[in-house]
Amino acid sequence: MAIIDFKATKCKHCYKCVRNCEVKAIMIKDERAEIMPDKCILCGKCMQVCPQSAKTLVSDLNTVKGYIANHIPTVVSIAPSYMGLLKYKTIGQINAALRKLGFTDVRETSEGAAMVTAEYARLLEEGEMETIITTCCPSVNDLIEIYYPQLVPYMAPVVSPMIAHGKMLKEELGSNVKVVFLGPCIAKKKEAGDDRHDSCIDAVLNFNDINRWLNEEEITIEDCEDIPFRHLDPKVNRLYPVTNGVVNSVLATEEKKDGYRKFYVHGARNCIDLCESMVRGEIKGCFIEMNMCSGGCIKGPTVEDESISRFKVKLDMEETIEKDPAKKSEVEEIVNKISFNKIFMDRSPREPMPTEAQIQEILKKTGKTKPEDELNCGACGYSTCREKAIAVFQKKAELGMCIPFMHEKAESLSNLVMETSPNIVLIVDKDMKVLEYSAVGEKYFGKTRQEALNMYLYEFIDPSDFQWVYDSHQNIHGKKVTYSEYNFSMLQNIVYIEKEDVVLATFIDITKEEELAKQEYEKKLETIDLAQRVIHKQMMVAQEIAGLLGETTAETKTTLTKLCRSLLDEGSESEVK
Known part of the structure; x- marks a missing residue:
């Protein structure tokens, strides 16, 4: 399942995510960015820098709400970074506020950190590993397994505090209990789904999720009662989210001096540089705390509040958190019962x-x-x-x-079009200042491109159509215009370009076509005139024929009448006789 949701319709092929991805785990396909899951270390940088918010984090919030709504026992494991990211008066108010949301119990992930610290201390005491890289940060773990597999032998074979705590809670409360991790990290979602961890974490939330949920339920942490945490006190292990926190926890826990040099590195670029140095064989005999986020987990990729200063949080946490180790007997009891071992592997792409x-x-x-x-x-x-x-x-x-x-x-x-187009191309601004002028314009207006670019449109043609288009933002298509002063006719297309706030026009020379049309029109007029003369002549002939026919008919009528009368007269005389 995808962890970072990608909205392709918002991606504007700016390549900002590619530029900011230190491992280049983003591919460009059809001019849109796509995250490559097998290469991504989930540092969250692409999500932070995307100017179009095309990348967002998939949330488990509805899943967690579903657990609680269905009355499934659900425990939250809260990362120690809450001490710098949530507003409260006493730590117990955090406990109370989360219980009001419906969680069966609220536990500190630092309990698991105490187990991890104990395992690191054991490795240091045994001294069998040439160099030890801490494995609390899942992004660093992915970085090494995918891009620097030759360093896998130096990775401490220990699970992260989140996984350690999940194992502890499942062992203590039963496998049917849902364990929800709450922290500022994106990579924890992938780590929770890793088959190597036996599904000890059922869902992962970040502090944005929990703040949104608290607001929905109208719960203010500072108004809640103080319910102290009553389980293992992690003490110095609460320092894990700040830089040098792991090293300080180990130093407070180890009972005798070991031979390892200890230092910490934070920030993606610094982690990569260190890995490169280790590959070259320049770093040996060290215990190294590595964190992908600059400043540690306290400023993880889901922390959007710009008012949170990682420097202030670090100072405040180091000042208020006890530097004593967790109670040894309680830690040993758990370590002896649960395995916190993890096997790392070469996952480099071929x-x-x-x-x-x-x-x-x-x-x-x-x-x-x-x-x-x-x-x-x-x-x-x-x-x-x-x-x-x-x-x-x-x-x-x-x-x-x-x-x-x-x-x-x-x-x-663009230059090719402007230089070779048989049509005039003009671009003017709101003042009718010529911004672009194709080379063919000189043939018609007698102005070179260099001259035209220093002129206003009204200096050589009527700008009224251009002004109307600019003012109305309506376009003109296929308008015939004759420039009698230049002896040519043009078919004009004038459009407003909103993005640039300019008017663009193309002039198509139709002078020859218009001349031919004129000639054709004149021919038609001549033909019509000729036809009219023929018709007139035919009418005259017809009238003459009609006149002659009329006279002949009258004479015939007279003659026949006389004949009829003569015959009648002859008949009368016979009867008398």
């Missing part, structure tokens, strides 16, 4: 590597044909052009991520 020829071929596709073309600007997220080329070969990056190359390509294409 990725294909390109040949030199393949690298050069990829570089060539982004215009890098010689060494001086490789700017190594890092804008794509990779420190060198070669690294990026390798990532392209491994399908983790795309050619288009090279910003200088894309800029040059866009600029050259």
